[in-house]
Amino acid sequence: MSVTKPSLPKGTRDFSPKEMVKRNYIYDTIKTVFKKYGYAEIQTPSMENLQTLTGKYGDEGDKLIFKILNSGDYLKEAESRKQKDQSFEYNAKNILTLISEKALRYDLTVPFARYVVMHQSEIAFPFKRFQVQPVWRADRPQKGRYREFYQCDADVVGSTSLLNEAEFVLIYHEALTNLGLKDFNIKINNRKILSGIAEIIGKPELIVDMTVAIDKLDKIGLDGVSKELLERGFTETDIEKLKPVILLEGANVEKLASLKSVLANSTTGLKGIEEIEKVFEYVNHLKSHISNLTSHIELDITLARGLNYYTGCIFEVKTNEVAMGSIGGGGRYDDLTGMFGLKDLTGVGISFGADRIYDVLEELNLFPTSAQQGTKVLISNFDETAELFALPLLQQLRDANIAAELYPASVKLKKQMSYADAKSIPYVILIGDEEMQSGQLTLKDMVSGEQQKLTAAEIVAKLS
């Protein structure tokens, strides 16, 4: 066996113990909220059949799917194809499906759609599922962009009720609040409102150009937006009609009132407003006692994510405490499973950007101590006698569900202390001759440096 200097594939990461407790803290916090709202976890395999994934993410997406080489003599089929058919061009594109039948999942949405179709007879609809698993993309790695990363999705399919949308607003609010975030916006829009606006202006085909331009108001001002709209195919008259929309301001109710007058002649647009209002109504009935909830929700008609996918409400979540892109998003779609032959299954879903949330919590120093700790107490090891003396105490601590370790060798105390430091163990118990005789053990607080003399029972009680 030759010695290889080990390295990691680019764009992939190891997670150390300290990173893992923090990551688990985020996922556990979000999962707990999902479950409280009736969402249940599923998992799908890392590998899907290549044909399950191909064609679902556009040509660019297809290129970014990691393909798995068939086992055994993987060239066999390609070679035999070439022998049978002289005109067969033997190149990377043509032999791909002959040498690779499987691929790593690219997101959680397509595997979820496949799951729903394959398990439709066992599923009790509406199906509320959440899923937290890694996905893989052959993207060019860069800061904050990895080739393996976790997605954290919740979806409900088979229900048209806007109660689901309202509950997702609450889920965002509750999960982010539980994570310690205070100043964040849950932005909401509705695809039908955007369609209505484009319809009123008579340019339904320019819906994307319209939203892209309006979205820049903060940066380039009204003049800039007008200029961009002209460049993107709108006329001065169109822009005049768009002004009330571009300059939409005030509280959500005021925005809705303005929009109602702008969209008075668009059935689609009014339907979008009605949907948003119903979501707000549900939220208010559910969370009337949370006085500041409304301040977190913002109707934002420039929000245009996933426009070729979402058909109703659209969500995006941003924190205002740190400069960071969106930390969550989602929306309602009308045809999740059509690609697998099950038509007209509507649903709505959201996702949390857990990697970004990690960076936000890190920057704001919001990880609680409990999410930074493994072992709570280390018993030092002076010599064999002290080691034997320590064993029953070690057991008592663990019986009280206190994560405890006995240093497994009687090396220099300094080394044992460094070990405690490196593992962020907050307490060390020192047991020397004096301690064994008196039964008064020394408990050292590694943060304050203070030492206390306590009996074993007192230590167990204190650390419980």
Added chain:
Amino acid sequence: MSVTKPSLPKGTRDFSPKEMVKRNYIYDTIKTVFKKYGYAEIQTPSMENLQTLTGKYGDEGDKLIFKILNSGDYLKEAESRKQKDQSFEYNAKNILTLISEKALRYDLTVPFARYVVMHQSEIAFPFKRFQVQPVWRADRPQKGRYREFYQCDADVVGSTSLLNEAEFVLIYHEALTNLGLKDFNIKINNRKILSGIAEIIGKPELIVDMTVAIDKLDKIGLDGVSKELLERGFTETDIEKLKPVILLEGANVEKLASLKSVLANSTTGLKGIEEIEKVFEYVNHLKSHISNLTSHIELDITLARGLNYYTGCIFEVKTNEVAMGSIGGGGRYDDLTGMFGLKDLTGVGISFGADRIYDVLEELNLFPTSAQQGTKVLISNFDETAELFALPLLQQLRDANIAAELYPASVKLKKQMSYADAKSIPYVILIGDEEMQSGQLTLKDMVSGEQQKLTAAEIVAKLS
């Protein structure tokens, strides 16, 4: 987009909500014990560089590693190699490393070794880590054997202390007991005892043949074992010397006493006995209050797993309640990281066979109700008025951390009840006109079928 009838790659599985809660129950139970003993979680990427994995699992293993096709024009390098060198044989074996640089991890051990070497400067040794992640093997799928499955490993490296071995015995005992298992054996052996026996007989090279034959005593009896030993290259004289070992019986102390006399002239053998005795001593000091612990531990000198890898104690765990292979195993090794250039790092590790444990708990009906439940209560939805009435109650339930749902449409009650049944929701709250007027809501226990009239507050209190 063409419609494809969806399917899964062979040997892979979806996990439904009901399976997930059970799987999580097993992993959470085991992880909780790992943490209590000071083990900390790490995760490594699903992909490793192909050269990190190649040559670590033997030729057969290499074939079973799933390789990932390079992105983009993956044939480029292979084609250019062929053009430059006419004698280059363009076949599956030769072009493999030219078209594939990455592979899916095959186990958690090699990635762990790579992790330790790459992070050695940050790690505080002894390094106690656990890891629960999927691995992939291109094995022929069959009942109970999958191409993607989870491994659940704990290892400590950088410590020679036999306290670690003793703690693994306790970890097995505690985790399996917490999972509800009662009758299981933690078998322990020591590679040095086996070496000693082979040495005494003068056939150290036949150590594997010897253990394989002795292992069959239960099935084929002493005559059968003797016959097999003869076939495997032992003489009648050897077999005479082996008899006390083959017929080793009684409690652990008796077995150790017999072995001591057999191995009196083997330094290695006696060292193995000493190690086992030290492990037992640690276990007794730690767990003197668990009267039946000793009954679970069995010195079994036929235990010979991983003989070309393990150098000290060897573990294997079996349940006696269900016919099933081993549900756990491990041992001490002396050179985990030599393959990556870091020599002489000793360690000891164990793993849990979580898939098998799942089947055992299922067969023995040992999953607690808590591991079979998601949502605790469903509020029925009769009409719009009842829905609005229900919202504050829904909120109160969730505020009390009760997983609750409101059925999101006013469909037939029968359908709503089927939904509760399918999701194993144990309670349904019925809210009709009468209930709204009186404030006395109907709480239906879905298991017993009983109905009670209670106020909202009483229901929250009851379900908390």
